[in-house]
Amino acid sequence: MKRVDWQDGIWSNEPHSVAEQNGKLIVQAVEGSDYWQKTMYGFQHDNGHALLAAWTEGTAVEVSFDAGSLTELYDQAGIMLWHSPLQWIKAGVEINDGVPHIGAVVTDQYSDWSLSPVPEWAGQIVTIRASRLKDAVILRARTGVYPWRTIRVARFPYTGEVQAGPMLCAPTRPGLRVEFTSWISTSPDTDVHDEPPGE
Template identity: 65%
Template sequence: MKSSNIPWSQGTWTTTPVSAREQHDCLIVVAEHGSDYWEKTLYEFEHRNGHALLAAWEDSHAIEVTFRLASLAELYDQAGVMLWHGREQWIKAGVELNDGVPHLAVVVTDGYSDWSLSPVPEWVGQEVTIRASRMKDAVIIRARTQDESWRTVRVARFPYPTGKQAGPFLCAPTRAGLEVVFTRWVHTDPDTELHADPPAEE
């Protein structure tokens, strides 16, 4: 597998965070209190003020974002990767704190949002990578820690061959002061098969 780092400076924020600084090749970001992405379903509100650092994304590459979980401490603190086609067509995939437990969380939105959750209490304090690779009309979302192999999180419809962007995101719907350290943002080889791990690094 051949990976290519994406410079933090290459992305553009959807909503400017409280602060964002580079340190030792990492990007350290502080989220605004009340930041989130959600469209209508169940709660009937539209939140479009989350923080996503986006750059162009082509089907010839998978996208991977790595970040540290240590700072996720309050309800709905979240970070991961945002896949973006428009204000009402996007997917956010990452880790979200729910009822005191970190969960793998994916929100798929096409006019309306849905939300899937899977608890990962064993991931507390670890460094996590979220991966997205588009295949046909769908995106395959996988996740791992530095000590584990890939697990498939979700296959979701994302039928946009062009006009896509992707990159790190974070939101802090319920509190001020969430600071997330992103350690890696790369393009890499795409998935070749749903029921097989991504290509191994050379």
Template identity: 55%
Template sequence: MTQPSRERMAWKAGVWLNPPLSFQEDGDRLKVIPEKGKDFWKKTLYGFEFEDGPALLAAWDKNTAVEVSFELGSFTGLYDQAGLLLYHGPEQWIKAGIEINDGIPQLAVVVTNGYSDWSLAAVPEWVGEEVTLRASIMKDAVIIRARRKHDTWRTIRVARFPYPTGNQAGPFACSPTREGFEVTFTRWEIAATDQDLHVDPPVA
């Protein structure tokens, strides 16, 4: 299959898995206000289960990569979060993005297959920046990368994602602890897949 070099997704091409409190297109951007208390998590440690956070999803072909960009200026509260959701079904999904924890923006990935796990890497120098998350499937895994604008890619997770069909992907945002969190998404694109784990893909 011929891979696309890069194709911008229209916001209206996605369908909401749980609509947010409000959303509005502003030129090429999408501003999203999630409802307080909504999130994605399955059982581990806390015991609770959430799958009510807003995510704007479209079909995702495993022969393509997907990228989502957003601004960090509004991230201040505990667990304020946004990024890229990879969704196969209610028990199998991955969310990857920026999440505020201990007062610091963290590159956070939650991988779920019946139960969730959570990895964090502090990036305090990314405060106020535009951030891009990228996912690309290779064999039975997904390679997740992140970067600031004008930076090169940083590989943040390789996780099992062995689903050849039936996948969706797109931007998500959650605000588990406070009202008034607004995320500005700047870009949603489909791109060519990664060719190698240790070779950075092109930057838009």
């Protein structure tokens, strides 16, 4: 396991503010920030905030954050996996109809959205994990109380020019501040049915 320094990443779009405090990264999103491509809504948003660094092949990446500040519609935080403006995946916690949901948006020219309610995760430190296996990525999530659960297996066949890192968006309001607690590179999954390797 290797901790990724916050300074190793480059923002896709500058947030409203960024501050480091006691090893954590406190980020305030810009109102109206989001990532989405066309499907159903017709619009294209590429002004969300992702702190991206090269994602080394043969590793998994994990991002942890405090979900307590996610309270309004579509408030979201988690991880971004980036290949290009039209090929990317974001996964994390997002507020939908007043309830925290764990989910993912997978984009290849068009976006799709999968989600599942996790009201019991409200206010907890959440860890999102991404691990590539063959032509896919395995997305998992957990909290300090609840164990790993698989969110999704999605196609992600890119080998070069791949980046990953913390992500947050505030599509509907100003003032969303998210505290990211860690960003690590670690051992990859060996199978979708096996628990991720221990620390």
